[in-house]
Amino acid sequence: MKEGMMSYCRHSLLTGWKAGLVMILCSFLSVFVDAAELASGSGKAQVLENVHIEEARIRLPLPGQSTAVVYLTLLNLSSQELVIKGVKVEGAQFAELHQHLHRDGMMQMRAVPQVDVSAGGALEFKPGGYHIMAFRMQPGAAEDATYQVSLMLTSGLTLTAQATVIR
Numbered sequence: 001m002k003e004g005m006m007s008y009c010r011h012s013l014l015t016g017w018k019a020g021l022v023m024i025l026c027s028f029l030s031v032f033v034d035a036a037e038l039a040s041g042s043g044k045a046q047v048l049e050n051v052h053i054e055e056a057r058i059r060l061p062l063p064g065q066s067t068a069v070v071y072l073t074l075l076n077l078s079s080q081e082l083v084i085k086g087v088k089v090e091g092a093q094f095a096e097l098h099q100h101l102h103r104d105g106m107m108q109m110r111a112v113p114q115v116d117v118s119a120g121g122a123l124e125f126k127p128g129g130y131h132i133m134a135f136r137m138q139p140g141a142a143e144d145a146t147y148q149v150s151l152m153l154t155s156g157l158t159l160t161a162q163a164t165v166i167r
């Protein structure tokens with residue numbers, strides 16, 4: 001659809017104010033089409049067609065605590081590397097990407113600024129590995145609720161999934 005419009009724009013042989021008007025109209029249409037394509041999940045978002053989040057799950061805070069942890073599997077079957085640069089968890093004041101490390105026989109965890117998922121690769125956020133920490137969760141959440149998890153990519157796009165509650 002967009003291509004059709006662009007060729008229409010290219011093929012217009014109008015001159016003077018009419019050409020100017022067509023150009024303005026075309027750029028307006030182009031922006032409109034971009035927005036429509038994003039909204040309908042095609043166009044730019046097509047890059048993410050082969051990206052899937054599976055088994056998104058959240059362990060809610062223990063009584064008296066406010067930190068939750070989220071696990072999920074990200075399948076990147078696209079031809080481009082994905083770089084996750086941030087994360088949001090519904091009901092949490094803020095969330096971080098974390099990694100568990102074994103150091104001097106100790107299990108440590110630390111926040112990491114970004115996580116890369118290679119083209120054609122998969123990354124499991126799981127106990128003892130990468131995970132998502134959600135801080136200051138709103139109390140009183142229902143056990144049967146789901147929580148939206150958003151992964152922000154360096155490309156500007158966001159992946160979302162519904163995490164189910166685990167014990």
Ligand SMILES: [Cu+2]
Nearest residue numbers: 098099109133
């Ligand atoms: Cu952690």
